[in-house]
Amino acid sequence: MSKLKIGIQKSGKLYNGSIDLLNRADIKFDQTKNQLIHLSKNFPLEIYFLRNSDIPKYVEDGVLDIAIIGNNQLLESGSDIKITEKLGFSKCRLSLAISKEKLFSDIGFFENKLIATSYPKSTKKFFNDLNISVRIHKISGSVEIAPNIGLADGICDLVSTGSTLENNGLKEVALVLESEAVLIESATITAEKQSTLNELLFRIRSIIGAVNKKYILFNILNENVDDIIHLLPVLKSPTILKLKRPGWSSVHAVIDKEKFWQIVSKIKEKGAQDILVMPIENIIS
Numbered sequence: 001m002s003k004l005k006i007g008i009q010k011s012g013k014l015y016n017g018s019i020d021l022l023n024r025a026d027i028k029f030d031q032t033k034n035q036l037i038h039l040s041k042n043f044p045l046e047i048y049f050l051r052n053s054d055i056p057k058y059v060e061d062g063v064l065d066i067a068i069i070g071n072n073q074l075l076e077s078g079s080d081i082k083i084t085e086k087l088g089f090s091k092c093r094l095s096l097a098i099s100k101e102k103l104f105s106d107i108g109f110f111e112n113k114l115i116a117t118s119y120p121k122s123t124k125k126f127f128n129d130l131n132i133s134v135r136i137h138k139i140s141g142s143v144e145i146a147p148n149i150g151l152a153d154g155i156c157d158l159v160s161t162g163s164t165l166e167n168n169g170l171k172e173v174a175l176v177l178e179s180e181a182v183l184i185e186s187a188t189i190t191a192e193k194q195s196t197l198n199e200l201l202f203r204i205r206s207i208i209g210a211v212n213k214k215y216i217l218f219n220i221l222n223e224n225v226d227d228i229i230h231l232l233p234v235l236k237s238p239t240i241l242k243l244k245r246p247g248w249s250s251v252h253a254v255i256d257k258e259k260f261w262q263i264v265s266k267i268k269e270k271g272a273q274d275i276l277v278m279p280i281e282n283i284i285s
Contacts, residue, residue: 002192003044007067010049017089018068025203044196062188072179076119087181088208094176097165098154099147104173110134116146117156126176144168209283214260217252218275228270
């Protein structure tokens with residue numbers, strides 16, 4: 001397989017999530033942080049650690065074949081780059097925030113106001129779509145301090161938990177866009193490299209598919225099996241195995257993590273016993 005070049009943010013939450021994904025995909029490489037280029041030891045992949053804002057241009061120009069980047073950064077770059085896969089980590093939102101002391105009734109509050117942001121293009125597009133005129137002051141880092149020092153009337157910044165806004169006396173008042181980590185792909189990728197990318201995607205998709213799933217197995221009387229099957233929203237159908245003990249079966253199923261407790265309560269009511277729950281590393285369809 002031909003070697004792929006992948007770009008990854010060199011620090012921050014996106015870096016941590018990207019490294020975890022590669023580790024789970026069994027991509028082995030020297031993780032020395034002061035080195036910006038790494039070659040995988042067991043997969044045809046060359047890993048470049050770069051500034052987040054530089055990555056879209058490198059992919060667009062074909063310097064990189066693929067990259068992991070926040071969707072918000074891709075939109076801000078204005079680059080027309082293909083999103084190959086949504087990765088489901090580093091979820092956050094680009095939001096508008098103002099001082100807690102100010103009253104806010106609707107988005108018209110921002111008419112002719114000055115907004116500090118590190119994302120001027122996304123902010124401008126949001127207000128243009130609403131036909132609201134604003135003034136934008138682009139700054140890098142520590143955006144949340146701008147209203148407190150009189151630099152701006154409000155801010156447009158990334159929010160994960162909201163604690164940073166809270167600690168700086170701000171309140172979130174409007175959502176601009178939601179974001180998560182995505183895998184992007186250069187339009188110049190060759191057929192030979194596409195084969196390598198397909199193998200990498202196969203691994204990544206098996207990991208993503210397992211993130212919100214649990215494997216559950218339990219024992220139940222044969223007479224109750226039909227009553228319990230419809231309670232299990234599984235991938236295809238549950239596996240039912242006869243036990244050596246007469247009149248009993250073991251039921252195995254993959255279920256959604258968010259529905260786990262509701263399902264367990266229901267199957268217990270129907271007679272499920274010896275319930276065992278296990279995490280899933282990969283799901284290969």
